[in-house]
Amino acid sequence: MRISGAISAVLVSTACSVAAFAPSSTFVSSGSSATIGHDLARGSRSVSSSELNMGIKSTVLQTVSKAGANPATAAVAATAALAVVGVKGILDKPSRTYEEGSVAREYDAWTQDGILEYYWGEHIHLGYYTKEEMEAGYKKKNFIEAKFDFVDEMMKLGGIEASVDSNAKVLDVGCGVGGTSRYLAKRLGKGASVTGITLSPNQVKRATELAVEQSVPNAKFTVMNALDMEFQDNTFDIVWACESGEHMPDKEAYINEMMRVLKPGGKFVMATWCQRDDRKVPFSKKDNRDLRFLYEEWTHPYFISIEKYAEIIGATGVMNPVTTADWVVETIASWRHSVWVGVYDPRGFIFKPTKYLKCVRDAYCLERMHRAFDRGLMQYGMFAATKKKSE
Numbered sequence: 001m002r003i004s005g006a007i008s009a010v011l012v013s014t015a016c017s018v019a020a021f022a023p024s025s026t027f028v029s030s031g032s033s034a035t036i037g038h039d040l041a042r043g044s045r046s047v048s049s050s051e052l053n054m055g056i057k058s059t060v061l062q063t064v065s066k067a068g069a070n071p072a073t074a075a076v077a078a079t080a081a082l083a084v085v086g087v088k089g090i091l092d093k094p095s096r097t098y099e100e101g102s103v104a105r106e107y108d109a110w111t112q113d114g115i116l117e118y119y120w121g122e123h124i125h126l127g128y129y130t131k132e133e134m135e136a137g138y139k140k141k142n143f144i145e146a147k148f149d150f151v152d153e154m155m156k157l158g159g160i161e162a163s164v165d166s167n168a169k170v171l172d173v174g175c176g177v178g179g180t181s182r183y184l185a186k187r188l189g190k191g192a193s194v195t196g197i198t199l200s201p202n203q204v205k206r207a208t209e210l211a212v213e214q215s216v217p218n219a220k221f222t223v224m225n226a227l228d229m230e231f232q233d234n235t236f237d238i239v240w241a242c243e244s245g246e247h248m249p250d251k252e253a254y255i256n257e258m259m260r261v262l263k264p265g266g267k268f269v270m271a272t273w274c275q276r277d278d279r280k281v282p283f284s285k286k287d288n289r290d291l292r293f294l295y296e297e298w299t300h301p302y303f304i305s306i307e308k309y310a311e312i313i314g315a316t317g318v319m320n321p322v323t324t325a326d327w328v329v330e331t332i333a334s335w336r337h338s339v340w341v342g343v344y345d346p347r348g349f350i351f352k353p354t355k356y357l358k359c360v361r362d363a364y365c366l367e368r369m370h371r372a373f374d375r376g377l378m379q380y381g382m383f384a385a386t387k388k389k390s391e
Helices: 002-017 031-042 049-066 071-091 102-113 115-120 131-136 143-158 179-188 201-213 251-261 285-297 306-315 333-344 353-374
Strands: 169-173 193-198 219-223 236-242 262-275 323-326 378-386
Touching: 071 353, 102 115, 102 201, 115 143, 115 333, 143 179, 143 236, 143 262, 143 333, 143 378, 169 179, 169 251, 179 193, 179 201, 179 219, 179 236, 193 201, 201 219, 236 251, 251 262, 251 306, 262 306, 285 353, 306 323, 306 378, 333 353, 353 378
Parallel strands: 169 193, 169 236, 193 219, 236 262
Antiparallel strands: 262 378, 323 378
8 A cells, every 4th residue: 555655646746747748848856856957947958868867766766755665666666757757758749740641641540440430429529518517517418419519509600500591502621521511411401412521531431421321412522622622613602611720731722712612692600729819929938839739749730810810711802790709618628528538438449459559649639739728828719701792
């Protein structure tokens, strides 16, 4: 009992020292390692991994000694503590930097291994949680149901309803495995048609399979670049984009293309992760470091602010005033909820040992995302507007 208690104390101490699940440039401890922390905090010199490990080892030995453990326990605890630091060092190095073809490649892989669909269902986007649901405890809500609720709320924001859009031609930009496309096709009725586009051939294949299984003939899917769409001008009554802007290397082209294919009088609604506007308060070094991780771990070229997106939409000259909102409060529970569903039900990944590291990396990034949204570095941008009618 004493051994396990001592090791637990050491791991907690080490985790706090290296700021587990958050990037850190400082390590501050008592005794001989205090100088290391001071130098790092001041940025007066670089500290090698061996020096950092020595500092951690010193902290471990002091903590174990205070806990009254024997030398053998100290050795075990020190090894465990260094392992925590080593793993964090690996996880803090992004593994999926954006490059030509990376978005299609990663979504092909996510679709093929089936883990994302197992936990997130057909909707590869965040869920929606009411104030009452958050107060009751977000884990009491069905994680998949939260995503359907999000689509319902996004429809309300965009003024989309079956009574007026039953014959609409809808474009879903960045459709994933087609969950939202099929849901919209069902909600709007058989007179409506929904076209989903994505860069991932595997997603198109899976989306089409599910449309057949669910008997949704009015939802079709195709591989297409959202920055250079093959559709004619003024083709769609509704353009829908949910969490696809994050992966776009040219935000202006992304917006311009969607506005181009939208009919005059048509409805546009978009949800996308945004970073805060840094024009008044510049990003700190920590902000930039955190953003870089979030860009490069899930193959994002960069994010922009809600304000910048609104400016781009306005600059097209073809849209009526855009309504914007930040739904961070309504969606933030999704990040940790998605981790908990994996903890409660490991069947989605437990029999796929070659995917263990990827799952750990994704869980780590989910927590980093939660913290970035929670402290205001990131925002959940919502946008709705209609296209001006022809003169």
